[in-house]
Amino acid sequence: xxxxxxxxxxxxxxxxxxxxxxxxxxxxxxxxxxxxxxxxxxxxxxxxxxxxxxxxxxxxxxxxxxxxxxxxxxxxxxxxxxxxxxxxxxxxxxxxxxxxxxxxxxxxxxxxxxxxxxxxxxxxxxxxxxxxxxxxxxxxxxxxxxxxxxxxxxxxxxxxxxxxxxxxxxxxxxxxxxxxxxxxxxxxxxxxxxxxxxxxxxxxxxxxxxxxxxxxxxxxxxxxxxxxxxxxxxxxxxxxxxxxxxxxxxxxxxxxxxxxxxxxxxxxxxxxxxxxxxxxxxxxxxxxxxxxxxxxxxxxxxxxxxxxxxxxxxxxxxxxxxxxxxxxxxxxxxxxxxxxxxxxxxxxxxxxxxxxxxxxxxxxxxxxxxxxxxxxxxxxxxxxxxxxxxxxxxxxxxxxxxxxxxxxxxxxx
Amino acid sequence: xxxxxxxxxxxxxxxxxxxxxxxxxxxxxxxxxxxxxxxxxxxxxxxxxxxxxxxxxxxxxxxxxxxxxxxxxxxxxxxxxxxxx
Numbered sequence: 001x002x003x004x005x006x007x008x009x010x011x012x013x014x015x016x017x018x019x020x021x022x023x024x025x026x027x028x029x030x031x032x033x034x035x036x037x038x039x040x041x042x043x044x045x046x047x048x049x050x051x052x053x054x055x056x057x058x059x060x061x062x063x064x065x066x067x068x069x070x071x072x073x074x075x076x077x078x079x080x081x082x083x084x085x086x087x088x089x090x091x092x093x094x095x096x097x098x099x100x101x102x103x104x105x106x107x108x109x110x111x112x113x114x115x116x117x118x119x120x121x122x123x124x125x126x127x128x129x130x131x132x133x134x135x136x137x138x139x140x141x142x143x144x145x146x147x148x149x150x151x152x153x154x155x156x157x158x159x160x161x162x163x164x165x166x167x168x169x170x171x172x173x174x175x176x177x178x179x180x181x182x183x184x185x186x187x188x189x190x191x192x193x194x195x196x197x198x199x200x201x202x203x204x205x206x207x208x209x210x211x212x213x214x215x216x217x218x219x220x221x222x223x224x225x226x227x228x229x230x231x232x233x234x235x236x237x238x239x240x241x242x243x244x245x246x247x248x249x250x251x252x253x254x255x256x257x258x259x260x261x262x263x264x265x266x267x268x269x270x271x272x273x274x275x276x277x278x279x280x281x282x283x284x285x286x287x288x289x290x291x292x293x294x295x296x297x298x299x300x301x302x303x304x305x306x307x308x309x310x311x312x313x314x315x316x317x318x319x320x321x322x323x324x325x326x327x328x329x330x331x332x333x334x335x336x337x338x339x340x341x342x343x344x345x346x347x348x349x350x351x352x353x354x355x356x357x358x359x360x361x362x363x364x365x366x367x368x369x370x371x372x373x374x375x376x377x378x379x380x381x382x383x384x385x386x387x388x389x390x391x392x393x394x395x396x397x398x399x400x401x402x403x404x405x406x407x408x409x410x411x412x413x
Numbered sequence: 414x415x416x417x418x419x420x421x422x423x424x425x426x427x428x429x430x431x432x433x434x435x436x437x438x439x440x441x442x443x444x445x446x447x448x449x450x451x452x453x454x455x456x457x458x459x460x461x462x463x464x465x466x467x468x469x470x471x472x473x474x475x476x477x478x479x480x481x482x483x484x485x486x487x488x489x490x491x492x493x494x495x496x497x498x
Binding site: 065066067069070125128129130131132133136 | 427428430451452454455458459461462467
């Protein structure tokens with residue numbers, strides 16, 4: 001079968017350290033952190049006080065005043081990212097292209113707050129007095145569906161909820177639709193919102209940096225001081241297109257989607273295995289599908305999130321897969337700047353990969369000061385650096401066993 | 414009575430995303446003001462919550478303009494008062 005090629009022609013970012021693709025690109029190369037004191041809810045009862053929150057988020061400035069009143073934060077975040085992505089790609093959805101356009105969004109916890117608030121209202125005021133218009137927010141496919149509703153998109157609409165790997169899997173899923181000729185364009189990405197409900201979950205499972213003992217509250221992937229994640233939030237949406245369609249409309253092509261890999265590691269819930277077999281399989285599969293070898297990869301946008309075991313595990317998988325090429329590979333973890341955005345994390349990692357290809361630069365891992373003998377690769381500490389970037393590998397993984405990896409390549413006309 | 418009218422007008426204006434001045438007594442919610450079925454449910458629920466009244470589901474179809482909505486609210490409020498006396 002003659003498979004179609006898939007390219008990225010638009011990027012929309014609503015992130016803790018920047019809004020818009022250009023601002024995001026500048027922010028990550030400057031090493032700008034978006035992690036600040038939380039303002040969305042009161043943290044006085046918690047030891048942890050900071051997160052990568054999208055400050056001064058004004059959806060009406062991007063989407064207009066109307067139709068936002070009953071949408072929850074996640075849905076507004078993803079719709080803003082979608083709007084910015086469409087603008088960035090100079091793409092308009094119309095009667096001519098709507099049936100060939102789809103939506104694939106990674107999201108797992110985006111509706112937790114809406115569910116909780118809906119029930120809280122019913123308990124407090126009585127079941128008769130809940131606002132029925134808030135119920136649609138309580139379902140996990142609400143963010144993706146609202147993109148199609150707002151922009152009039154009539155092709156497929158899918159939500160992928162696999163936790164940490166969700167948005168990269170959504171991009172992989174979207175790319176498959178295009179490769180098989182079932183869609184010409186897909187809005188693909190991810191979203192999560194910061195709220196007290198999910199914060200409490202991560203806090204009580206001692207997953208947050210600074211939540212126990214004397215651990216410092218800092219997102220410092222691969223650094224010896226790491227002791228947990230700092231939560232983040234936001235949304236990134238990409239415009240994925242069939243290469244021929246993109247060329248026909250003379251679109252700016254940021255990158256070629258070369259190959260996607262995914263593997264599950266059946267172990268235990270919320271605990272990483274001691275060996276990184278699943279992650280290695282996922283990374284190798286992405287390389288195989290791209291018909292590339294480890295020597296071809298210049299940059300690895302890591303999923304490392306400042307978790308004690310997570311960052312070692314990713315280091316082990318990289319060593320295993322890259323073997324003698326591990327020394328020349330530039331690695332960085334942008335979660336040091338934005339925090340752990342959970343389902344949206346992979347999309348942020350991919351946005352960093354797109355920026356690296358475009359600017360021929362490697363974004364840094366910030367807050368990297370104390371070396372850990374168990375994490376001994378080149379993590380591009382604290383300062384961005386210029387580099388030849390032909391192919392970038394984006395990696396995501398989580399303690400539930402999910403692993404997903406994606407290779408993007410510079411497009412040479 | 415004036416107060417009830419202005420309160421309900423404000424509820425409707427907020428839900429339909431209009432200025433209260435645009436909600437004329439006879440403006441048709443669906444045709445003139447763009448109400449959809451979810452907004453109709455929301456108006457009903459908002460009135461029930463604000464006045465702690467129960468509006469029968471069959472009244473939903475009668476929610477066609479401000480005057481009709483006010484009539485429903487007054488009827489339900491009167492029922493509530495009678496139940497208390």
